[in-house]
Amino acid sequence: MPAPTPDRELVIFQNWSADAICVGPATEAALALPVSNAAPPDPALVALNRFGLGARPGDELGKIASDARGCLKAELKQQDLALISADDSKNAGLLDSTAAIQASMAAAAERKAARQEKAALAMQPATDAPDSSADAKNKPVVPPVEADIYRDEAQARFDKAINAAPGFVERLVGFWSNHFCVSAAKGRIVRACAGAFEREAIRPFVLGRFADMLLAVEHHPAMLFYLDNQQSIGPDSRAGKRRGRGINENLAREILELHTLGVGSGYAQADVTSFAGMLTGWTMAGREGRLGEPGSFVFNANAHQPGEAALLGKTYPPGGMGQAEAALNDIARQPATAQHIASKLACHFIADEPPPRSVAHLAEVFTKTDGDLHALALALIDMPEAWSMPLTKLRAPFDYVVAVRRAIGPSAGNEPQRTLRWLRALGEPLWQPPGPNGFPDRTDNWASAEGLKTRLDIAWQAAKQADDIGNPDDMLSTLIGASASAETREAIAHAESRQQGLALLLMAPEFQRR
Amino acid sequence: MSLLCETPNPSRRAVLMTGGALFAWAYLPRFARAADNRDPRLIVIVLRGALDGLSTVGPVGDPDYAGLHGDIALSLSGPNAALPLDSFFAVNPAMPAFARLFKAGQAAVVHAAATGYRERSHFDGQDVLESGLPGPGNATTGWLNRALASLPAGEKVAKLGGLAVGPSTPLVIRGAAPVLGWAPQALPMPGDALGARVLDLYNHRDPVLAAALQKGLDASRMAMSDELDGKAMKPRGGLDNAAGMRQSAQGAAKLMAADDGPRIAALAFDGWDTHVNEGGATGRLANLLGGLDGAFEEFETGLGERWQDTAVVAITEFGRTARINGTVGTDHGTGTVVLLAGGVIKGGRVIADWPGLKPAQLYEQRDLAPTSDVRAVLKGLLADQFGLSAAVLGDKVFPDSAAVKPMRDLIV
Numbered sequence: 001m002p003a004p005t006p007d008r009e010l011v012i013f014q015n016w017s018a019d020a021i022c023v024g025p026a027t028e029a030a031l032a033l034p035v036s037n038a039a040p041p042d043p044a045l046v047a048l049n050r051f052g053l054g055a056r057p058g059d060e061l062g063k064i065a066s067d068a069r070g071c072l073k074a075e076l077k078q079q080d081l082a083l084i085s086a087d088d089s090k091n092a093g094l095l096d097s098t099a100a101i102q103a104s105m106a107a108a109a110e111r112k113a114a115r116q117e118k119a120a121l122a123m124q125p126a127t128d129a130p131d132s133s134a135d136a137k138n139k140p141v142v143p144p145v146e147a148d149i150y151r152d153e154a155q156a157r158f159d160k161a162i163n164a165a166p167g168f169v170e171r172l173v174g175f176w177s178n179h180f181c182v183s184a185a186k187g188r189i190v191r192a193c194a195g196a197f198e199r200e201a202i203r204p205f206v207l208g209r210f211a212d213m214l215l216a217v218e219h220h221p222a223m224l225f226y227l228d229n230q231q232s233i234g235p236d237s238r239a240g241k242r243r244g245r246g247i248n249e250n251l252a253r254e255i256l257e258l259h260t261l262g263v264g265s266g267y268a269q270a271d272v273t274s275f276a277g278m279l280t281g282w283t284m285a286g287r288e289g290r291l292g293e294p295g296s297f298v299f300n301a302n303a304h305q306p307g308e309a310a311l312l313g314k315t316y317p318p319g320g321m322g323q324a325e326a327a328l329n330d331i332a333r334q335p336a337t338a339q340h341i342a343s344k345l346a347c348h349f350i351a352d353e354p355p356p357r358s359v360a361h362l363a364e365v366f367t368k369t370d371g372d373l374h375a376l377a378l379a380l381i382d383m384p385e386a387w388s389m390p391l392t393k394l395r396a397p398f399d400y401v402v403a404v405r406r407a408i409g410p411s412a413g414n415e416p417q418r419t420l421r422w423l424r425a426l427g428e429p430l431w432q433p434p435g436p437n438g439f440p441d442r443t444d445n446w447a448s449a450e451g452l453k454t455r456l457d458i459a460w461q462a463a464k465q466a467d468d469i470g471n472p473d474d475m476l477s478t479l480i481g482a483s484a485s486a487e488t489r490e491a492i493a494h495a496e497s498r499q500q501g502l503a504l505l506l507m508a509p510e511f512q513r514r
Numbered sequence: 515m516s517l518l519c520e521t522p523n524p525s526r527r528a529v530l531m532t533g534g535a536l537f538a539w540a541y542l543p544r545f546a547r548a549a550d551n552r553d554p555r556l557i558v559i560v561l562r563g564a565l566d567g568l569s570t571v572g573p574v575g576d577p578d579y580a581g582l583h584g585d586i587a588l589s590l591s592g593p594n595a596a597l598p599l600d601s602f603f604a605v606n607p608a609m610p611a612f613a614r615l616f617k618a619g620q621a622a623v624v625h626a627a628a629t630g631y632r633e634r635s636h637f638d639g640q641d642v643l644e645s646g647l648p649g650p651g652n653a654t655t656g657w658l659n660r661a662l663a664s665l666p667a668g669e670k671v672a673k674l675g676g677l678a679v680g681p682s683t684p685l686v687i688r689g690a691a692p693v694l695g696w697a698p699q700a701l702p703m704p705g706d707a708l709g710a711r712v713l714d715l716y717n718h719r720d721p722v723l724a725a726a727l728q729k730g731l732d733a734s735r736m737a738m739s740d741e742l743d744g745k746a747m748k749p750r751g752g753l754d755n756a757a758g759m760r761q762s763a764q765g766a767a768k769l770m771a772a773d774d775g776p777r778i779a780a781l782a783f784d785g786w787d788t789h790v791n792e793g794g795a796t797g798r799l800a801n802l803l804g805g806l807d808g809a810f811e812e813f814e815t816g817l818g819e820r821w822q823d824t825a826v827v828a829i830t831e832f833g834r835t836a837r838i839n840g841t842v843g844t845d846h847g848t849g850t851v852v853l854l855a856g857g858v859i860k861g862g863r864v865i866a867d868w869p870g871l872k873p874a875q876l877y878e879q880r881d882l883a884p885t886s887d888v889r890a891v892l893k894g895l896l897a898d899q900f901g902l903s904a905a906v907l908g909d910k911v912f913p914d915s916a917a918v919k920p921m922r923d924l925i926v
Contacts, residue, residue: 185754227789228789228843246839248789248841248845250845253634257637264633264638272634425681427680434754435637440682447723447726448682448683449727449733450682450697451682451695451726451730452727453695453734456704457704460708487715487718491714500707500708503704503708503712507712508715509716509723
């Protein structure tokens with residue numbers, strides 16, 4: 001047997017002087033607030049940067065500043081602004097998730113057939129049919145349909161973000177999409193439907209009701225696949241008894257921990273296990289279509305754990321799919337959920353460490369309005385802190401890349417592969433977070449050495465792509481306006497070239513911080 | 515100053531603080547002695563998503579293992595037989611380099627290990643693992659950075675700072691001590707002039723961004739310095755795939771092998787959350803383990819003779835259920851493995867107080883019960899590589915952990 005763990009305490013020093021081992025301030029971020037953000041921010045930059053996606057050539061900052069709140073509220077009034085509809089001609093060709101998954105299934109079958117054909121050919125003696133074996137080698141591989149769909153969806157998302165004015169609704173889409181994230185790295189099915197998932201389960205509800213978004217998300221094949229529920233089977237269900245398979249608790253845990261209540265809010269392992277049982281049977285119809293339209297959500301009663309189940313002290317009677325739906329409707333309205341969502345929103349839009357009163361206010365609005373996300377968006381706009389607190393957060397990579405594209409003009413180098421590459425290099429690949437908790441939302445995560453260096457590379461590339469730069473000083477007035485610091489003005493005025501001036505502008509603290 | 519010394523192995527810092535001459539030369543840790551020319555390095559690989567320790571190093575001698583781990587259990591027979599480490603444990607066949615190092619006495623395993631965290635949230639678990647704090651909370655600094663910051667300011671290791679590999683800095687190495695950042699170069703780069711101008715602007719307006727950009731430019735210059743053909747390393751994959759893991763280790767090794775390169779590095783590999791079709795000797799987990807194995811190998815090769823001074827440790831937030839779940843994977847659990855490799859590791863050992871796998875022996879009847887504390891392993895490495903005292907380790911580096919004694923004897 002292995003040796004036991006040695007646990008002798010070997011060295012003890014006492015009487016260390018506390019100051020000698022002091023490591024200093026907790027973080028770099030604590031060393032100093034950015035000087036440029038010490039004063040109350042320009043209301044135009046609050047509207048465009050804290051809430052929106054940045055200025056575009058042609059925006060009049062003075063006009064926006066005169067009614068910044070009104071400008072944001074006007075965007076909220078536009079009916080269905082968040083939607084990306086395939087009915088719109090510029091989005092023609094986008095597939096709904098069922099069609100996207102079916103395309104992926106068909107491609108998988110083709111790939112399998114191609115592999116089998118190749119294997120069969122390899123079995124034949126080479127002298128038999130040299131030509132046909134060479135043909136098989138030269139035959140083009142089956143095109144990666146999932147990657148094509150993903151790229152088209154990415155382009156639709158970029159276009160929407162680049163053209164939004166001022167972009168508050170798109171920022172909300174980004175927030176909720178990250179809150180309820182799926183990852184294309186999970187596999188081909190999720191890669192194929194990650195964009196459709198956002199259009200179907202997130203966008204219709206960003207100004208609707210939280211519970212409706214929650215229900216839409218947890219019913220969606222992308223989420224069921226991403227968090228492994230499509231194969232989860234109640235051990236006492238007909239399928240469980242027959243096949244000897246059982247529960248997978250991944251989705252249940254992440255719904256409680258990430259989507260609703262938040263970690264440490266009082267649920268126990270027993271709640272996770274029991275909720276996982278309620279969710280058994282929530283799955284996607286397979287390629288054969290035995291349970292329903294292939295690629296669509298189905299409730300498979302044969303896989304559902306029968307009987308009543310308890311969650312957070314409440315017992316839910318047997319009710320098929322309705323059992324977990326009832327539970328979801330309840331947890332969407334728990335005070336812990338209101339608190340969790342409120343603190344994430346405040347952290348996103350106000351500051352990494354938002355004032356407790358902002359969080360408390362948002363939680364109160366959430367509870368009073370039964371999770372009305374339109375009311376929450378208005379509450380954010382009306383929050384005095386949003387207009388008084390300095391713009392200290394670093395733009396996350398997606399927001400930065402979109403702001404750069406908006407700044408250099410929507411036509412310059414706007415190819416999805418290029419933008420996707422930028423996002424990958426910055427560590428925020430689209431619809432591909434490292435885990436179900438999504439991408440981090442704090443400045444110290446993005447203000448990394450490698451991250452800043454990559455931003456510099458991107459700013460330089462973007463400056464070279466911009467075809468008609470004009471005078472960088474004029475761009476400074478358009479993009480940052482009167483509140484630009486003397487140092488930023490001077491740096492741009494003394495640039496060696498127009499390109500360098502624009503790159504400096506895209507790197508300026510006023511452009512990085514929001 | 516009172517000094518209670520039970521062994522001639524105190525920290526250099528403590529010795530310096532005694533005023534030098536009294537005990538100093540006899541008690542200097544090895545690295546500080548000119549004669550043996552030791553130049554210690556420590557590399558921490560964080561495996562995010564919770565590694566299944568029982569499929570990485572399988573207790574094939576435990577009669578209950580095969581039954582619990584089912585189809586994905588490792589086995590000493592069959593086409594993909596696990597590689598035996600001793601009479602009881604065998605490593606996943608996707609890790610031949612690790613097995614070779616183990617046989618050569620340069621790799622070890624601590625099994626049935628866990629941090630002090632006993633819930634099953636990845637994100638809280640990772641916070642605890644990386645922050646070194648006793649529980650989850652708003653952690654902003656990591657234990658590795660605090661270890662670095664606890665070294666004497668003039669000390670070589672402290673002066674050279676740390677290295678963070680990847681597009682963002684892992685929490686474990688975030689903090690006050692300087693940290694370089696590096697990732698495989700993905701984009702064509704501007705000339706030095708633009709960087710200098712932006713840096714100048716930041717120095718006047720935004721010191722936080724200035725510090726980050728300065729380090730990014732420094733690391734990029736160092737990594738480029740010996741690429742004579744000017745070919746930048748193209749990224750081969752993210753840090754959740756085998757090629758990406760191998761490549762990031764290759765680049766980090768190059769930076770760390772340099773005489774003026776960082777001595778301490780942190781990498782984070784993703785993708786270990788194997789709820790479905792985890793696979794055993796082959797499959798999804800095995801692919802990832804192959805990437806980790808490749809990283810060990812790249813460090814061994816890339817560090818050259820400095821490998822003799824190096825310790826690499828791979829840690830994860832917690833383990834996975836001992837019994838496979840309903841979808842031939844494993845759910846979040848507790849006890850798991852810590853993998854150690856490097857020329858300084860006193861290897862060829864699986865260190866474990868094996869708890870057994872009978873239902874009553876499992877933690878909450880579902881997980882491998884933890885019998886070693888991951889912090890003890892990390893403290894042992896920091897103590898013996900860099901001479902940090904138990905007091906600093908129990909107070910600054912891993913706050914409120916005085917009861918967790920450093921595991922000594924991990925280092926040759």
